[in-house]
Amino acid sequence: MTEEEFDVTPFDVEGTVDYDRLIDKFGTEEIDEELKERFFDLAGEKNLYVDRDFIYSHRGLEEALDEYEDGEGFFLYTGIGPSGKMHIGHIISFYFTQWMQEKFGVNVYIQVTDDEKYWDRDVTDEEIERYAKDNIREIAAAGFDPDKTFIFRNREYMGNMYDGIVKIAEKINNSQASGVFGFDGSTNIGMNFWPAIQNIPTFFEEKRCVIPAAIDQDPYWRIQRDIAEKFGHKKTAAIHSKFIPALTGPEGKMSSSKPKTAIMLDDTAEEVEEKVKKHAYSGGGDTLEQHQEEGADLAVDTSFQWLRNLLMEDDERIQEIAEAYSSGEMMTGEIKEILIQELNDFLQGHQERKENADEKVQKMMYDGELAQKMWDRKMTLNLSGRPEV
Amino acid sequence: MTEEEFDVTPFDVEGTVDYDRLIDKFGTEEIDEELKERFFDLAGEKNLYVDRDFIYSHRGLEEALDEYEDGEGFFLYTGIGPSGKMHIGHIISFYFTQWMQEKFGVNVYIQVTDDEKYWDRDVTDEEIERYAKDNIREIAAAGFDPDKTFIFRNREYMGNMYDGIVKIAEKINNSQASGVFGFDGSTNIGMNFWPAIQNIPTFFEEKRCVIPAAIDQDPYWRIQRDIAEKFGHKKTAAIHSKFIPALTGPEGKMSSSKPKTAIMLDDTAEEVEEKVKKHAYSGGGDTLEQHQEEGADLAVDTSFQWLRNLLMEDDERIQEIAEAYSSGEMMTGEIKEILIQELNDFLQGHQERKENADEKVQKMMYDGELAQKMWDRKMTLNLSGRPEV
Numbered sequence: 001m002t003e004e005e006f007d008v009t010p011f012d013v014e015g016t017v018d019y020d021r022l023i024d025k026f027g028t029e030e031i032d033e034e035l036k037e038r039f040f041d042l043a044g045e046k047n048l049y050v051d052r053d054f055i056y057s058h059r060g061l062e063e064a065l066d067e068y069e070d071g072e073g074f075f076l077y078t079g080i081g082p083s084g085k086m087h088i089g090h091i092i093s094f095y096f097t098q099w100m101q102e103k104f105g106v107n108v109y110i111q112v113t114d115d116e117k118y119w120d121r122d123v124t125d126e127e128i129e130r131y132a133k134d135n136i137r138e139i140a141a142a143g144f145d146p147d148k149t150f151i152f153r154n155r156e157y158m159g160n161m162y163d164g165i166v167k168i169a170e171k172i173n174n175s176q177a178s179g180v181f182g183f184d185g186s187t188n189i190g191m192n193f194w195p196a197i198q199n200i201p202t203f204f205e206e207k208r209c210v211i212p213a214a215i216d217q218d219p220y221w222r223i224q225r226d227i228a229e230k231f232g233h234k235k236t237a238a239i240h241s242k243f244i245p246a247l248t249g250p251e252g253k254m255s256s257s258k259p260k261t262a263i264m265l266d267d268t269a270e271e272v273e274e275k276v277k278k279h280a281y282s283g284g285g286d287t288l289e290q291h292q293e294e295g296a297d298l299a300v301d302t303s304f305q306w307l308r309n310l311l312m313e314d315d316e317r318i319q320e321i322a323e324a325y326s327s328g329e330m331m332t333g334e335i336k337e338i339l340i341q342e343l344n345d346f347l348q349g350h351q352e353r354k355e356n357a358d359e360k361v362q363k364m365m366y367d368g369e370l371a372q373k374m375w376d377r378k379m380t381l382n383l384s385g386r387p388e389v
Numbered sequence: 390m391t392e393e394e395f396d397v398t399p400f401d402v403e404g405t406v407d408y409d410r411l412i413d414k415f416g417t418e419e420i421d422e423e424l425k426e427r428f429f430d431l432a433g434e435k436n437l438y439v440d441r442d443f444i445y446s447h448r449g450l451e452e453a454l455d456e457y458e459d460g461e462g463f464f465l466y467t468g469i470g471p472s473g474k475m476h477i478g479h480i481i482s483f484y485f486t487q488w489m490q491e492k493f494g495v496n497v498y499i500q501v502t503d504d505e506k507y508w509d510r511d512v513t514d515e516e517i518e519r520y521a522k523d524n525i526r527e528i529a530a531a532g533f534d535p536d537k538t539f540i541f542r543n544r545e546y547m548g549n550m551y552d553g554i555v556k557i558a559e560k561i562n563n564s565q566a567s568g569v570f571g572f573d574g575s576t577n578i579g580m581n582f583w584p585a586i587q588n589i590p591t592f593f594e595e596k597r598c599v600i601p602a603a604i605d606q607d608p609y610w611r612i613q614r615d616i617a618e619k620f621g622h623k624k625t626a627a628i629h630s631k632f633i634p635a636l637t638g639p640e641g642k643m644s645s646s647k648p649k650t651a652i653m654l655d656d657t658a659e660e661v662e663e664k665v666k667k668h669a670y671s672g673g674g675d676t677l678e679q680h681q682e683e684g685a686d687l688a689v690d691t692s693f694q695w696l697r698n699l700l701m702e703d704d705e706r707i708q709e710i711a712e713a714y715s716s717g718e719m720m721t722g723e724i725k726e727i728l729i730q731e732l733n734d735f736l737q738g739h740q741e742r743k744e745n746a747d748e749k750v751q752k753m754m755y756d757g758e759l760a761q762k763m764w765d766r767k768m769t770l771n772l773s774g775r776p777e778v
Contacts, residue, residue, distance in 0.1 A: 115551075118555055118556075118559060119559050155551055158547055158548055158551040159547055159549070162544055162547040162548070166504045166544060166579060167507075167514075169578050169579030170508050171577070172577060172578045173575050173577050174572065174575070174576050174577075174578060174581055177578050178574075183563065184563065185563050186562050186563070186564065187562060187563050188559050188560070188561060188562050189558050189561050189563060189582050190555060190559050190585065192578055192581055192582065193558065193582035195578060196578055
């Protein structure tokens with residue numbers, strides 16, 4: 001078998017979701033080769049997730065890059081809902097955000113939605129308290145610049161945001177909120193107010209806000225795009241990822257509450273090994289014979305998908321794996337071993353950084369350059385003659 | 390004409406509103422003679438408004454008085470929406486609240502709804518800012534105890550209340566809010582969230598909250614009565630007034646935006662004189678002859694109603710006026726002169742106290758005993774295991 005016989009590349013195999021259709025549905029734009037090249041040029045380096053088309057769609061990224069080139073710049077905004085422990089799917093977005101921060105030298109705002117989760121989920125206050133603290137340490141471990149990153153818990157920071165939230169809330173009516181979020185009569189009035197709180201950080205700077213998120217989150221920012229210009233602000237931009245398949249296969253969703261579907265950030269090396277061996281969905285043949293004849297279906301194979309999308313930087317090596325596994329030369333047991341190794345390397349580094357995150361957390365929440373500036377400031381939105389506070 | 394021929398008393402003449410029907414409609418209770426007596430006994434003094442049945446209905450006042458006698462006590466909560474200058478109708482409720490504070494030695498919390506007015510009215514932020522400052526000085530002039538009174542602007546104090554508001558908001562759904570407040574799809578999500586903010590001060594102390602308000606406000610507290618016990622708190626009590634008729638007659642509503650309907654708290658003596666002479670609705674006869682024959686209709690006569698309900702402490706004198714005016718002996722011009730005199734006496738004292746209110750405002754908002762305690766404290770509601778903050 002010569003190399004020419006393979007038409008598989010690790011960059012064009014996908015599972016059951018039709019991602020092109022999602023671009024059409026939401027009206028976003030593909031990150032095409034030209035934009036990819038421009039993005040990497042400006043960053044000074046390519047990015048694994050974008051390069052492999054795991055991050056593949058955007059809205060307004062070109063404008064944000066124009067503004068970066070003009071010297072105006074942009075800022076990043078993301079968040080976490082503290083309703084459980086974090087898994088590998090959660091943290092990827094933060095690693096990407098950190099990469100953008102590092103390459104473009106921009107500020108990052110991270111909203112910890114300890115209000116929204118109380119409204120949305122059957123989760124106690126005690127749990128929210130515990131998970132908020134834990135999640136913040138996980139996020140800090142992604143390596144953000146402690147002087148350019150502000151992590152804030154809504155319940156704690158509300159006093160500094162409320163004036164601006166009042167202005168935003170006045171611009172959104174119940175019909176719009178229910179149209180976008182699906183609220184109804186049984187929704188509590190806290191959750192119904194949530195769009196105003198979700199939007200305020202997009203106004204933290206005059207520059208354009210760029211939100212890294214999974215593509216299905218895109219519609220939630222429609223309200224921001226409708227109201228931003230009323231406040232003399234820019235419409236928020238977004239950069240969209242695909243979904244990370246569950247360990248148990250592309251049909252499922254990785255979920256902290258179903259441990260076998262996910263690798264948790266605090267899993268031990270042994271737990272990772274056991275989970276991958278037991279639960280990682282295989283695209284390999286049902287029998288040795290079938291596997292050797294037909295090869296593996298990379299599109300549904302969790303090990304391959306995770307290696308390609310999230311973990312394996314080395315283009316040549318992932319290409320080799322793609323070829324060997326899809327041809328039936330490599331067995332499922334072998335690719336699982338590779339995944340276990342890569343996962344444990346990743347987790348080991350992450351866990352060490354989390355272990356030593358205390359000082360960074362303190363800076364990102366309170367004492368760093370950006371955090372101090374944010375705590376000294378009362379956010380407002382100038383409209384109808386409100387004097388600057 | 391002997392005195393015996395009069396069956397008019399100044400205490401049973403009312404305008405066009407059927408106040409008994411409002412008690413039935415809202416399911417509140419009348420402040421009957423027995424309760425009145427008990428109230429005055431405990432206060433150590435009678436109160437003009439209650440004595441004249443201007444404050445005439447209640448909900449839970451007996452429980453609050455029981456708790457007062459038991460030594461547990463209660464606290465008072467009221468508020469102001471800063472969307473305009475205040476008129477005499479607005480301040481009466483604060484004078485009554487001040488009286489209760491003085492006689493029962495209780496804390497008073499005054500919410501300045503600079504968020505709700507932004508959501509509810511077509512009023513600019515600049516106006517809200519200006520009126521909030523002005524309204525607070527008017528309120529301080531009512532003579533509250535600076536160490537037992539906390540006046541707070543929602544936008545400023547939100548950081549200290551938000552955790553508790555999150556808990557309350559989770560207990561109220563959109564249907565309940567729209568049922569009580571009439572919200573619909575066109576209501577903005579700020580206003581829709583308002584019930585949670587309105588309710589939080591009823592939980593500021595473990596004691597029972599007592600709200601002095603006009604009777605039509607009673608339904609807005611239904612939500613509090615539905616949720617209070619879920620937080621281990623008491624249902625809020627209320628003490629209800631009738632409506633103060635507009636200067637222009639019992640059909641109208643006193644409104645800051647229609648100056649001839651109201652006496653503004655900053656009106657000069659000359660303005661008061663002119664307004665009363667020109668606009669005070671007269672219940673007197675159309676002609677001198679008719680007046681002398683039939684006398685005045687006290688129920689619709691603004692001068693008489695204002696004197697009786699709001700201004701004239703002296704029982705004998707108001708009785709004399711009632712008799713003389715209803716018999717046609719006293720002319721409209723004469724009762725208007727009495728009203729002008731009483732209004733100007735009242736306003737002069739009020740305006741002087743407002744002029745010198747700066748220090749009191751500072752105490753009630755920031756430096757007084759209660760204010761300091763409130764600023765040092767983060768309000769929460771213990772539920773589902775939330776640790777004390």
